[in-house]
Amino acid sequence: MAITYLDAIREAQSRALEEDENVYIYGQDVAAFGGAFKATKGLSERFPGRVIDAPISEDAIVGSAVGAAIEGMRPIIEMQFADFSSIGFNQIINQSATQFWRTGVPCPITIRLPSGGTEGSGPFHSQSLESIYAHYPGLIVMTPATVEDAYGMLLEAIRIDDPVIFCEHKLLYYHLKADELPKTILPVGKARIARAGRHATVVACSAMVHEALRAARELAEEGWQIEVVDLRSAKPIDTDTILASVARTGRLLAVSESFPWGGLTAEVVSRVSAEGFHLLDAPPQRLNSKDTPIPYHPNLWRAHRPTWQTIAAATRNLIQL
Amino acid sequence: MPHTTPSVASAASVDAEKNRERFVSAFRWMLLARTFEDKIAALYRAGKIVGGVYLGRGQEAFSAALGMQLDQKHGDVFAGLIRDQAGRMAFGEPLLDSARTYLGSAEGPMRGRDGNIHRGRPLRGMPAMISHLGAMISVVNGMLMAKRFRGRTDVVGGATIGDGGTSTGAFHEGLNQAAVERLPLVVAVADNQFAYSTATEHQYACENLVDRAIGYGVRGYRIDGTDLEACLEAFAEAIERARRGEGPQMVVGKLLRLAGHGEHDDARYIPPDLRDKPFGGDCLPLARERLLDEKWLSQDELDELVTTTQESVDEAVARAQSEPDPNPFRESWHALATKHLAEGTLPAD
Ligand SMILES: Cc1ncc(C[n+]2csc(CCOP(=O)(O)OP(=O)(O)O)c2C)c(N)n1
Numbered sequence: 001m002a003i004t005y006l007d008a009i010r011e012a013q014s015r016a017l018e019e020d021e022n023v024y025i026y027g028q029d030v031a032a033f034g035g036a037f038k039a040t041k042g043l044s045e046r047f048p049g050r051v052i053d054a055p056i057s058e059d060a061i062v063g064s065a066v067g068a069a070i071e072g073m074r075p076i077i078e079m080q081f082a083d084f085s086s087i088g089f090n091q092i093i094n095q096s097a098t099q100f101w102r103t104g105v106p107c108p109i110t111i112r113l114p115s116g117g118t119e120g121s122g123p124f125h126s127q128s129l130e131s132i133y134a135h136y137p138g139l140i141v142m143t144p145a146t147v148e149d150a151y152g153m154l155l156e157a158i159r160i161d162d163p164v165i166f167c168e169h170k171l172l173y174y175h176l177k178a179d180e181l182p183k184t185i186l187p188v189g190k191a192r193i194a195r196a197g198r199h200a201t202v203v204a205c206s207a208m209v210h211e212a213l214r215a216a217r218e219l220a221e222e223g224w225q226i227e228v229v230d231l232r233s234a235k236p237i238d239t240d241t242i243l244a245s246v247a248r249t250g251r252l253l254a255v256s257e258s259f260p261w262g263g264l265t266a267e268v269v270s271r272v273s274a275e276g277f278h279l280l281d282a283p284p285q286r287l288n289s290k291d292t293p294i295p296y297h298p299n300l301w302r303a304h305r306p307t308w309q310t311i312a313a314a315t316r317n318l319i320q321l
Numbered sequence: 322m323p324h325t326t327p328s329v330a331s332a333a334s335v336d337a338e339k340n341r342e343r344f345v346s347a348f349r350w351m352l353l354a355r356t357f358e359d360k361i362a363a364l365y366r367a368g369k370i371v372g373g374v375y376l377g378r379g380q381e382a383f384s385a386a387l388g389m390q391l392d393q394k395h396g397d398v399f400a401g402l403i404r405d406q407a408g409r410m411a412f413g414e415p416l417l418d419s420a421r422t423y424l425g426s427a428e429g430p431m432r433g434r435d436g437n438i439h440r441g442r443p444l445r446g447m448p449a450m451i452s453h454l455g456a457m458i459s460v461v462n463g464m465l466m467a468k469r470f471r472g473r474t475d476v477v478g479g480a481t482i483g484d485g486g487t488s489t490g491a492f493h494e495g496l497n498q499a500a501v502e503r504l505p506l507v508v509a510v511a512d513n514q515f516a517y518s519t520a521t522e523h524q525y526a527c528e529n530l531v532d533r534a535i536g537y538g539v540r541g542y543r544i545d546g547t548d549l550e551a552c553l554e555a556f557a558e559a560i561e562r563a564r565r566g567e568g569p570q571m572v573v574g575k576l577l578r579l580a581g582h583g584e585h586d587d588a589r590y591i592p593p594d595l596r597d598k599p600f601g602g603d604c605l606p607l608a609r610e611r612l613l614d615e616k617w618l619s620q621d622e623l624d625e626l627v628t629t630t631q632e633s634v635d636e637a638v639a640r641a642q643s644e645p646d647p648n649p650f651r652e653s654w655h656a657l658a659t660k661h662l663a664e665g666t667l668p669a670d
Binding site: 024064 | 386406430435439442444449453457460466470490494495497498552659663664
């Protein structure tokens with residue numbers, strides 16, 4: 001039986017609810033309806049009173065999660081779309097992220113953000129916000145790219161004593177499948193070599209890992225061995241694994257679906273430049289979405305975000321530098 | 322205390338005695354808060370306080386009446402803001418916590434990481450306010466939800482806000498959330514006629530903020546925030562109703578901010594005649610007069626109280642001043658409880 005990325009997210013929540021009575025789920029339409037993407041389907045029946053529909057109040061949703069966490073609960077917050085977390089931004093970055101540092105009281109909350117673009121979703125249902133949240137001290141930002149990580153990292157997120165921003169990619173929800181749920185996963189904070197190679201390193205996370213892998217397959221036919229590093233978490237960044245990869249390949253392309261100004265790819269390039277300048281045979285490169293809001297029409301949307309084609313082109317260019 | 326216990330106590334006289342005790346006790350907290358804040362203001366003027374100083378002058382009765390009637394040991398919550406020195410202490414915040422936080426002592430609850438009014442002890446029912454107005458309402462909601470998950474529905478959360486703070490989206494979301502969840506929340510709205518320099522006509526267009534209560538589906542109370550007895554009565558009822566499961570309660574007290582927004586602000590924009598208008602009085606001398614008129618305290622007892630209060634304030638401040646400052650070389654420069662996932666830790670860590 002195939003398990004999708006979305007199933008994995010639901011199963012992880014189900015297991016967390018089962019294992020720890022302090023866990024509860026709070027978000028819009030998450031109870032009987034099972035959530036906009038059905039990530040909580042069936043859970044309110046299995047765990048009565050512990051999967052709660054919230055009013056359309058992202059600020060209060062996150063604020064209340066912080067209060068509950070102070071009291072020892074471990075809330076899972078589902079944002080209906082990552083984009084709407086902007087309304088809860090203040091509570092996330094100022095309340096939850098500062099709580100432990102200011103008061104010494106841990107703030108174990110998990111905020112699930114259905115992230116990233118899909119055809120026709122447009123400017124307000126497509127955003128990738130890992131770079132924004134990773135900027136703030138006090139937050140952990142996870143960006144799982146596989147079914148196994150969607151499951152294992154979400155379980156880990158719920159167990160961690162800090163606020164975790166869990167960026168789950170909507171494009172992966174239904175298409176990505178695995179045969180079974182993992183028994184163990186790589187520890188959080190460690191990146192994964194998704195494909196080994198020796199001519200260039202492509203660092204990516206979330207859905208971009210799959211675009212990068214496809215680009216690597218394409219380039220393999222041209223004789224180039226591309227190493228793909230799946231970051232797994234945007235914060236912390238596993239700089240050691242990236243540097244080790246660049247030591248093997250001498251070339252770096254950092255790819256992300258988020259906007260081009262600053263952010264995750266800039267951070268990766270800056271770390272490699274500062275700590276691994278001597279490892280580089282060519283100037284490190286970045287590839288992001290374009291610097292406009294995310295377009296609605298599929299033609300425009302596909303051209304706005306990095307794809308396997310643009311990643312392949314950027315990698316070819318990198319190899320020739 | 323100069324009172325005689327009647328041999329056969331009638332219901333009325335028991336009530337009268339309770340009334341007296343409650344009033345005197347609230348007055349003590351008001352006096353302590355005023356004395357402490359006067360001291361902090363003096364230290365501010367002397368350049369001894371880092372950061373802003375915001376006083377609750379004129380709001381002590383309203384604030385103490387809520388804080389004092391909540392029960393910290395029972396599991397109640399009190400989330401005070403910048404005008405709640407009195408309420409915080411009446412709820413159970415040690416005087417030393419205040420002194421240490423204002424003076425940046427490394428021994429204080431915030432250890433120099435945050436200062437002045439931004440303090441708390443979340444595990445003792447006192448969440449530490451963030452500056453963003455309105456944001457603490459939902460935090461209290463969450464604390465109450467957590468207690469309810471554990472079967473505690475008889476605890477009450479008090480949260481305070483100013484007239485300006487009621488204009489935030491966070492306040493609206495928080496109060497609506499509490500109403501939807503029927504949480505035992507008591508919101509104290511101190512309508513002190515100004516938000517920094519902004520008069521209430523630019524803040525809200527309803528006649529009185531209590532008019533909003535019905536819109537949220539919560540019970541509203543409208544009181545004179547300078548009248549200690551009225552404050553005590555309203556909050557006693559609100560707390561009792563919340564505790565009984567009647568859902569959120571919103572108490573709106575009208576009063577006047579008797580200080581600048583902060584001690585940096587001379588508040589020239591406040592017309593002086595407002596002090597002579599209704600709600601413009603100072604709750605502290607008003608309560609003192611009442612005490613003396615009712616002979617609830619004698620002049621000697623009052624003088625004694627003033628002296629001992631001043632002594633305890635001076636002692637706490639002196640102690641906090643003698644304590645070590647935070648040391649940047651001893652500080653662990655990361656913000657996570659999960660240390661191994663923290664970026665940017667110092668090697669010394
Ligand atoms: C969301 C937000 N915006 C602005 C400020 C800056 N600020 C601090 S206190 C204050 C005035 C608050 O007025 P009010 O809520 O009436 O309370 P008062 O100071 O009168 O007690 C302002 C604007 C803030 N703390 N939070």
